[in-house]
Amino acid sequence: MCTDRYRTRYRGSVEPGRARPAGRPRAFDADAALDAAVRVFWAQGYEGASLDDLTAAMGITRTSLYRAFGNKEQLFGRVLARYTETAAAYALRAVGRPTAREVAREFLDGAVQATTDPSSPAGCLGVQGALAVGSAGTAARGVLASWREAGAALLRDRFERSLQDGDLPAGTDPALLARHLMTVANGVAVQAATGVGESELRVVVDMTLSSWPPSPRG
Template sequence: MEKRQKAPIGRPRGFDADAALEQAMRVFWEQGYEGASLTDLTNAMGITRTSMYAAFGNKEELFRKALERYTEGPASYGARALREPTARQVATAFLNGSVRATTRPSCPTGCLGVQGSLAAGDPGRGARDALVTWRNEHTALLRDRFQRAVDEGDLPPGTDPGLLARHLMTVANGIAVQAAGGITRDELQQVADMTLQSWPPATNPAQLP
């Protein structure tokens, strides 16, 4: 007798999970965690709730995946800035990137990492905690980079790298909030430029790249 073929295990999703996650990211970016209903999310993603749960988990898990996508996409300027050769260039690339990312014509204004769950109540506690961790991790990366700059003589010996990183992150977060409020890119760029005017001078600029 001819052997019967086994049916494939599981069913194909029938949708582009990457494109669906992109749309979910935009909904969270524009509406925040609590403001984004499951109906908003599934409509934008073009899938059913059952498919969403199967592919991405619950709403909080979907939010965390959307935040990862945001970090690797619109917010990737932060990782690129850390690779700049001097602390001033790091700060310049970081703030300029923040201005551009929060005012893109084809994207929601502001920053998902700042506004995503600022007003979240108890149901959104997990998302809020995820964003607090996200912001703290990025501040720590800047702190470590500025500590290296102090060690290399790129920043004055008395510079507090943690305070400098927190200052830069606070300005970037403020830029995001202002962008969400309708402030233009040109105005926000002026804010970034003003911040950079007071940047600590390099101790041994001749030795730097």
């Protein structure tokens, strides 16, 4: 049964000139399945993405997944490669720019666009691939997001007071200043978790503070 469906899907995913390999043809589009796996890992992280989640999103069975992609870890490798050449392509685009300043602009703009695109999971697979959690940890995830927001609110309230005291130039947005600091601090946390040491991060922070408060227009 289902021969027609198999035929159609298979022929649709193979260029006309290629010789068909031996054995029963695959009943699904491997590239489409991989794209579906990207979204699952992106949204739920490595451990948070169960095989049931993956197979459901990819529309294939456990056995087909293992035959086509090896195991979960190897699938994640394929997913990361695919992510790099699609959603994270802005990095390669950026380093192709003619000046260092344009590189920086393109890199950060691309990061914002990729991590906030409503048609994709929020954030970056490379950061939260091991950050997101499964269903058991969604509660803790929410608690931590609130915790970080509380930190931003703490800074914002403080800067509002600075604004009233004339400690900050009029027209400054306290919420944006707070968000800027939180962004750098969270980035520092990710760098530290990656293994970057204190001395190097100290210089990064010095760079950030070399012109502070920053003006919102570059």
